[in-house]
Amino acid sequence: MSTEEVRAALAAHPFCQGLPEAALDTLAGHARLQVLAEGLTLFEAGERSHASWLIREGRVGIALHELEVVETVEAGELLGWSWLIGQWQWHADARALTEVHAIRLDGDALAERCRAEPSLGFELARRALRAATGRLERSRLQAHDVFRVRGA
Amino acid sequence: MNDPWVPVPMTIRSRRQETSDTVTFELDASAAPVRFRPGQFTMLWRYGLGEVAISVSGDPREPERLVHTIRAVGAVTRPITQLRPGDVLGVRGPFGRPWPVDEAEGSDVVLVAGGLGMAPLRPAWLHLLANRERYGRVLLLVGARTPADLLFPDQLGAWRARFDTEVQVTVDRADAGWRGPIGVVTRLLERAGLDPARTRVMTCGPEVMMKFVAREALRQGIPADRIAVSMERNMQCAIGVCGHCQWGADFVCRDGPVFGWDRVGARFAVAGV
Amino acid sequence: MARALPITHLQALLDRLGADGRTVVGPVARDGAVVLEPVRIVDELAQGWRDEQAPGRYRLVPGEPRVFGALLGPQSPKTWLYPAKLTLFRAERDGASFRTTSPDRPPRLALLGLRACDLAAIRLQDRVLLGSGVEDPAYASRRREVLLVAVQCHRSAETCFCASMDTGPEVSSGYDLRLTEVIDERGHRLVVEAGSEAGRAIAADLPLVDVPHDDDAASRQAAEARAGQSKSLRTEGLRERLLDALRGPHWDEVATRCLGCAGCTMVCPTCFCTAVADVTDATGAAERVRRWDSCFHTEFTHVHGGPTRAELAARYRQWLTHKLATWHDQFGTSGCVGCGRCTTWCPAGIDLVAEAERAATAERRTE
Numbered sequence: 001m002s003t004e005e006v007r008a009a010l011a012a013h014p015f016c017q018g019l020p021e022a023a024l025d026t027l028a029g030h031a032r033l034q035v036l037a038e039g040l041t042l043f044e045a046g047e048r049s050h051a052s053w054l055i056r057e058g059r060v061g062i063a064l065h066e067l068e069v070v071e072t073v074e075a076g077e078l079l080g081w082s083w084l085i086g087q088w089q090w091h092a093d094a095r096a097l098t099e100v101h102a103i104r105l106d107g108d109a110l111a112e113r114c115r116a117e118p119s120l121g122f123e124l125a126r127r128a129l130r131a132a133t134g135r136l137e138r139s140r141l142q143a144h145d146v147f148r149v150r151g152a
Numbered sequence: 153m154n155d156p157w158v159p160v161p162m163t164i165r166s167r168r169q170e171t172s173d174t175v176t177f178e179l180d181a182s183a184a185p186v187r188f189r190p191g192q193f194t195m196l197w198r199y200g201l202g203e204v205a206i207s208v209s210g211d212p213r214e215p216e217r218l219v220h221t222i223r224a225v226g227a228v229t230r231p232i233t234q235l236r237p238g239d240v241l242g243v244r245g246p247f248g249r250p251w252p253v254d255e256a257e258g259s260d261v262v263l264v265a266g267g268l269g270m271a272p273l274r275p276a277w278l279h280l281l282a283n284r285e286r287y288g289r290v291l292l293l294v295g296a297r298t299p300a301d302l303l304f305p306d307q308l309g310a311w312r313a314r315f316d317t318e319v320q321v322t323v324d325r326a327d328a329g330w331r332g333p334i335g336v337v338t339r340l341l342e343r344a345g346l347d348p349a350r351t352r353v354m355t356c357g358p359e360v361m362m363k364f365v366a367r368e369a370l371r372q373g374i375p376a377d378r379i380a381v382s383m384e385r386n387m388q389c390a391i392g393v394c395g396h397c398q399w400g401a402d403f404v405c406r407d408g409p410v411f412g413w414d415r416v417g418a419r420f421a422v423a424g425v
Numbered sequence: 426m427a428r429a430l431p432i433t434h435l436q437a438l439l440d441r442l443g444a445d446g447r448t449v450v451g452p453v454a455r456d457g458a459v460v461l462e463p464v465r466i467v468d469e470l471a472q473g474w475r476d477e478q479a480p481g482r483y484r485l486v487p488g489e490p491r492v493f494g495a496l497l498g499p500q501s502p503k504t505w506l507y508p509a510k511l512t513l514f515r516a517e518r519d520g521a522s523f524r525t526t527s528p529d530r531p532p533r534l535a536l537l538g539l540r541a542c543d544l545a546a547i548r549l550q551d552r553v554l555l556g557s558g559v560e561d562p563a564y565a566s567r568r569r570e571v572l573l574v575a576v577q578c579h580r581s582a583e584t585c586f587c588a589s590m591d592t593g594p595e596v597s598s599g600y601d602l603r604l605t606e607v608i609d610e611r612g613h614r615l616v617v618e619a620g621s622e623a624g625r626a627i628a629a630d631l632p633l634v635d636v637p638h639d640d641d642a643a644s645r646q647a648a649e650a651r652a653g654q655s656k657s658l659r660t661e662g663l664r665e666r667l668l669d670a671l672r673g674p675h676w677d678e679v680a681t682r683c684l685g686c687a688g689c690t691m692v693c694p695t696c697f698c699t700a701v702a703d704v705t706d707a708t709g710a711a712e713r714v715r716r717w718d719s720c721f722h723t724e725f726t727h728v729h730g731g732p733t734r735a736e737l738a739a740r741y742r743q744w745l746t747h748k749l750a751t752w753h754d755q756f757g758t759s760g761c762v763g764c765g766r767c768t769t770w771c772p773a774g775i776d777l778v779a780e781a782e783r784a785a786t787a788e789r790r791t792e
Binding site: 059061068069070071072074075076097098134137138141142144145146147148 | 266267295296297301322324325326331333334335336338339342343357358360361364
Binding site: 155156157158159161163197199200201202203223225226229238239240242384385386388389391392393394395396398400401403406422423424425 | 513514516518521522523525527553554557558559561562671672697698699700701702703705709711713715718720725726727728729733734735736738739740742743747751754755
């Protein structure tokens with residue numbers, strides 16, 4: 001796996017759309033390509049959070065309670081942003097529901113770089129915030145339980 | 153002129169249990185073929201018990217086979233779903249404005265169905281498949297509460313197996329046997345990779361769901377007049393005179409049930425209009 | 426030259442209207458109100474009464490010996506042209522199937538004593554029930570046969586605001602016969618003018634006398650009624666103002682006073698909502714029966730999961746904004762004729778004119 005390969009994968013991922021070249025270079029320095037086998041646990045609630053995954057292929061399930069998957073994260077999407085917002089602990093479980101191809105970002109190193117380079121930090125945080133608000137809206141919709149048959 | 157209030161008797165030819173509470177009936181309309189457009193509905197009368205508005209869920213190319221998919225949720229739908237082949241229902245219609253399948257020719261078309269919303273969209277989907285060459289990409293995005301609540305699962309599988317369609321299904325809750333996407337149906341729209349300049353969206357499901365679907369489509373840059381929703385209201389006359397289905401300036405039975413978001417979007421912001 | 430029917434010959438009018446089997450319906454005093462009921466003889470008419478109306482208040486008091494001295498009761502032509510209860514069709518079982526039969530032939534009617542606002546209400550009902558796509562057969566059959574005999578108002582009630590709705594007080598069109606009741610030193614008479622072929626044929630059969638001095642009787646009385654009308658609805662821009670106020674604060678306030686009784690919609694001459702239900706009997710025969718319904722009833726918007734307008738505030742808003750705003754979109758005109766019945770017969774005395782004004786001007790938010 002070359003840095004070139006990682007950088008190309010990053011450039012092709014929607015999460016990185018619009019990032020300056022320099023930022024891509026920085027990310028590439030702290031990223032690696034992964035293939036995760038079906039059933040593999042990426043993280044569990046309570047563990048230390050120090051990575052993010054940009055999913056390229058496959059499906060990861062997020063469970064908040066007793067392994068019940070509430071949402072799947074799929075190709076083109078960001079998995080995990082706790083470290084980016086200063087919370088170094090996972091709040092959910094994540095498990096590969098299929099074989100998953102992903103780019104793993106090293107949170108420890110990137111957090112360090114973001115402190116030194118606020119414009120990079122801003123770009124990453126903004127993207128994470130977008131992913132988080134999307135999750136929030138969908139959770140609200142899901143909480144409505146819109147397909148529940150009332151009065152039946 | 154026929155009296156618009158008087159139903160025509162039609163015999164149930166077949167009955168199929170779709171889910172625990174939902175049934176598909178095929179009525180023999182050979183004596184009085186029902187030429188309907190995708191998205192239209194009929195009024196079904198169970199003798200002596202009452203009448204209810206139900207979307208036609210069958211193939212618009214088969215006017216002699218009138219198909220409805222009915223969920224047993226109310227005082228009329230419950231006894232109707234108990235009927236068997238050979239029993240008779242009264243039918244009025246079809247009524248209402250259809251999905252804009254003609255206007256959509258030449259475009260990419262995305263149907264977004266939630267729960268029972270798949271039933272009114274099925275004729276539109278069948279129309280797209282029957283006239284496949286007239287459309288660009290055709291996508292069917294389906295959301296259900298659980299895998300067991302999915303309507304027409306066998307057909308979904310067959311449609312998904314075609315090379316010229318894109319069919320995606322997501323559920324809100326899944327058991328361990330489910331390997332597909334989990335989450336709300338709007339997520340499928342986010343992932344669809346649509347070209348907003350050439351896409352039309354038609355959606356049917358609970359109002360909250362349609363509101364979020366429209367919001368996501370607008371966010372992607374699809375114009376409001378290319379987003380169509382299908383509304384459910386209390387409909388009793390189906391001809392715009394009983395007043396029950398009034399919604400803003402519209403009678404849902406006559407001016408809908410299919411509406412462009414440009415016309416009705418603002419109403420979704422006001423409770424109880 | 427004006428022609429008049431001496432009041433002593435009023436029976437001739439009733440007889441002529443009722444010729445060829447027509448049911449004549451006119452103003453009758455009953456249980457303290459003037460209602461519209463079949464009349465055969467003059468004595469049945471509400472002669473000598475005068476109505477006093479105010480928000481939440483209606484009284485009949487003795488008045489001049491006028492036959493048409495009381496203006497408006499709780500009923501309107503709707504009661505007869507669009508009955509409160511009606512059989513749409515009957516059905517009986519036929520093996521596994523069923524057979525339907527049409528309802529009984531509707532009565533042929535002559536409606537006597539209608540006011541300008543009543544005629545305006547009929548014009549609106551025509552648009553709703555005949556002119557917006559599919560005709561309602563029950564209304565169409567009654568409407569096509571009916572004779573409309575209007576009376577020119579000689580005064581206004583406190584609740585009248587027809588002038589501001591441009592529907593009165595002059596009876597100007599839409600009648601077969603227009604009557605103007607005159608009592609003066611020359612006597613007591615009904616000036617009779619025909620507005621249609623049918624009206625002319627009837628007038629020709631009546632023992633009318635020439636009354637040259639009554640040429641302007643109708644317009645004179647209309648002017649008096651107009652001058653005596655103090656209430657008015659500010660209609661300019663009302664549609665837009667109300668639709669801008671859908672999320673305004675006023676609806677919750679009026680809902681604290683409104684009882685949700687639906688009385689306003691029953692007495693309104695243009696409210697057209699109905700509900701249909703099955704009625705079966707011991708022989709297995711079924712009828713589809715249609716009754717007046719109201720957007721004030723919680724069940725009115727029932728879908729599975731509950732009513733879409735569960736809050737009384739939403740239901741009041743629906744009624745008022747439909748009547749005064751979205752009616753324009755649907756039928757090209759306001760749905761209100763300014764008769765004031767909704768205000769008079771509201772048990773809480775809620776005044777449509779006042780509420781429309783308040784709802785349309787209530788501030789929703791600060792800048």
